[in-house]
Amino acid sequence: MARMKFLCDAERCIECNACVTACKNEHEIPWGVNRRRVVTINDGEPGERSISVACMHCSEAPCATVCPVDCFYTTNDGVVLHDKDICIGCGYCFYACPFGAPQFPETGAFGSRGKMDKCTFCAGGPEQANSSEEYRKYGRNRLAEGKLPLCAEMCSTKALLAGDGDKVSDIFRERVMYRGAGALQWGWGVAYDKQGVKG
Amino acid sequence: MTNSRSWILVLWFLALVAAGLAPSSLTLAESGEAPAVINNPNPGADLWRAVRGHLESPAVTQVTGFDTAVLVNEQGSRWTSIRVNELVPKSREWLIFVILLLGLLYMVAGPAKLQQGESGVEVQRHNVTARFIHWFMAVIFIVLGITGLILLFGRVALIPLIGKEAFGVVASLCKETHNFVGPLFPVAIALVFFNLVRGNLYERGDIKWILKGGGFFGTGHVSAGKFNPGEKILFWLTIFLGIGISVTGYVLDFPAIAAWVVSVSPDVSQYRHLMEFSHVLHTIIAIVFIALIFGHIFLATMLVPGTLSGMTTGKVDANWAKEHHDRWYDEIEVHSDKES
Numbered sequence: 001m002a003r004m005k006f007l008c009d010a011e012r013c014i015e016c017n018a019c020v021t022a023c024k025n026e027h028e029i030p031w032g033v034n035r036r037r038v039v040t041i042n043d044g045e046p047g048e049r050s051i052s053v054a055c056m057h058c059s060e061a062p063c064a065t066v067c068p069v070d071c072f073y074t075t076n077d078g079v080v081l082h083d084k085d086i087c088i089g090c091g092y093c094f095y096a097c098p099f100g101a102p103q104f105p106e107t108g109a110f111g112s113r114g115k116m117d118k119c120t121f122c123a124g125g126p127e128q129a130n131s132s133e134e135y136r137k138y139g140r141n142r143l144a145e146g147k148l149p150l151c152a153e154m155c156s157t158k159a160l161l162a163g164d165g166d167k168v169s170d171i172f173r174e175r176v177m178y179r180g181a182g183a184l185q186w187g188w189g190v191a192y193d194k195q196g197v198k199g
Numbered sequence: 200m201t202n203s204r205s206w207i208l209v210l211w212f213l214a215l216v217a218a219g220l221a222p223s224s225l226t227l228a229e230s231g232e233a234p235a236v237i238n239n240p241n242p243g244a245d246l247w248r249a250v251r252g253h254l255e256s257p258a259v260t261q262v263t264g265f266d267t268a269v270l271v272n273e274q275g276s277r278w279t280s281i282r283v284n285e286l287v288p289k290s291r292e293w294l295i296f297v298i299l300l301l302g303l304l305y306m307v308a309g310p311a312k313l314q315q316g317e318s319g320v321e322v323q324r325h326n327v328t329a330r331f332i333h334w335f336m337a338v339i340f341i342v343l344g345i346t347g348l349i350l351l352f353g354r355v356a357l358i359p360l361i362g363k364e365a366f367g368v369v370a371s372l373c374k375e376t377h378n379f380v381g382p383l384f385p386v387a388i389a390l391v392f393f394n395l396v397r398g399n400l401y402e403r404g405d406i407k408w409i410l411k412g413g414g415f416f417g418t419g420h421v422s423a424g425k426f427n428p429g430e431k432i433l434f435w436l437t438i439f440l441g442i443g444i445s446v447t448g449y450v451l452d453f454p455a456i457a458a459w460v461v462s463v464s465p466d467v468s469q470y471r472h473l474m475e476f477s478h479v480l481h482t483i484i485a486i487v488f489i490a491l492i493f494g495h496i497f498l499a500t501m502l503v504p505g506t507l508s509g510m511t512t513g514k515v516d517a518n519w520a521k522e523h524h525d526r527w528y529d530e531i532e533v534h535s536d537k538e539s
Binding site for chain 1: 267283370
């Protein structure tokens with residue numbers, strides 16, 4: 001079985017936010033909820049880098065560990081999903097998550113937290129694949145259709161990779177070799193003065 | 200095992216640094232001028248340090264919301280570990296310990312019998328206002344306590360019994376009830392404070408009462424006013440634990456408050472960190488509070504018979520008043536003499 005992983009190549013991401021928009025459109029995500037977001041470091045300065053981040057589908061997911069109702073489960077593809085029929089919208093997964101993935105629509109009374117929503121790796125939820133019920137709660141199940149997550153599929157610079165971890169690693173390794181050194185070349189700043197990546 | 204190995208690594212590294220430093224400081228002393236500092240920028244390390252939130256310039260994102268510009272929340276896993284490995288098991292142990300302790304107290308001290316029996320004459324102890332306020336707080340406390348304990352222990356205690364689907368419904372009800380009833384608790388705290396504070400200030404003889412252990416052990420008579428020091432300790436703990444649990448509860452219940460704290464406090468950088476801190480504090484205070492109220496209910500119903508009627512009908516037996524609250528009894532006797 002494949003082990004699904006996301007990888008964002010910080011050397012390539014141009015902060016176009018197309019992954020965010022594609023995700024919102026594909027799954028018809030409500031206002032105020034963003035399953036994916038792009039964060040830019042050192043914005044407007046030399047060394048500026050952008051990274052697209054969503055649920056990383058952790059091997060030992062802290063959200064699943066801390067959930068008081070135990071609504072998370074991991075699929076055979078290594079995708080971390082949750083059951084919205086069990087979720088109570090307590091917000092603990094948001095406090096625990098390293099990546100800020102869990103989102104809460106303000107659907108409860110007086111705008112309190114509704115049931116949690118997060119990136120599903122385009123793999124839907126526990127309902128029958130591609131049923132209208134599944135689409136309403138979790139969005140489209142592209143994995144069941146034999147497709148990969150849309151955010152990565154339509155990334156213009158192919159900075160965002162999604163798929164089997166081994167294949168994603170192979171692609172990234174090839175890129176690193178082509179660049180000639182590490183992902184961001186350690187020591188180049190000293191050895192070659194301004195010819196390093198920061199120059 | 201891994202821990203000791205990492206310590207050895209750290210020591211080895213320190214030794215290496217010390218060995219490296221020794222000759223360089225010698226050459227420094229000889230030449231008398233500072234060596235040129237090699238600035239070794241490591242773009243990879245710099246980037247990943249920035250990703251973890253250790254930045255000079257803040258990260259930006261177009262997505263609005265709580266902590267959206269933070270790529271990695273470093274404290275989340277620690278909080279998860281505290282909740283799962285510390286709060287849940289230790290809360291259970293603490294509550295079991297307190298119940299066993301109260302059982303032991305009952306076996307040693309037994310129910311406190313009135314030496315002269317019941318007189319059949321009743322005196323007024325708590326008026327309608329005091330009783331209403333007491334039960335107002337009690338109902339809120341019990342509702343919050345039960346729903347809170349279900350949310351804390353449900354995953355380990357209830358899911359194996361009733362399954363995830365059924366527990367999801369129960370937990371959802373508990374969460375909503377807890378969130379909507381909770382904000383009333385500070386109202387109850389304030390009412391109890393203003394209603395009972397006058398009788399719960401320090402009086403002469405309180406120290407003596409405490410030194411005698413409240414009269415549970417031995418037969419000596421222990422003098423007390425309307426409220427004995429034990430009840431005063433309960434009162435003040437209720438006020439202070441109540442304030443603590445209300446403040447942390449309001450932060451957890453109203454994200455807007457947390458967002459405001461983050462915006463004004465330089466020490467709190469992330470909304471989530473404040474929530475994690477409040478959650479741990481809220482749970483600890485709650486468990487101590489519940490243990491305290493276990494003790495209160497146990498004393499008022501089982502250990503000292505005749506006490507409960509003071510809070511239900513408002514009247515207590517005259518002999519109960521004489522033996523447990525003699526100075527208060529003298530006061531009301533003088534008062535009623537004047538009236539008649």
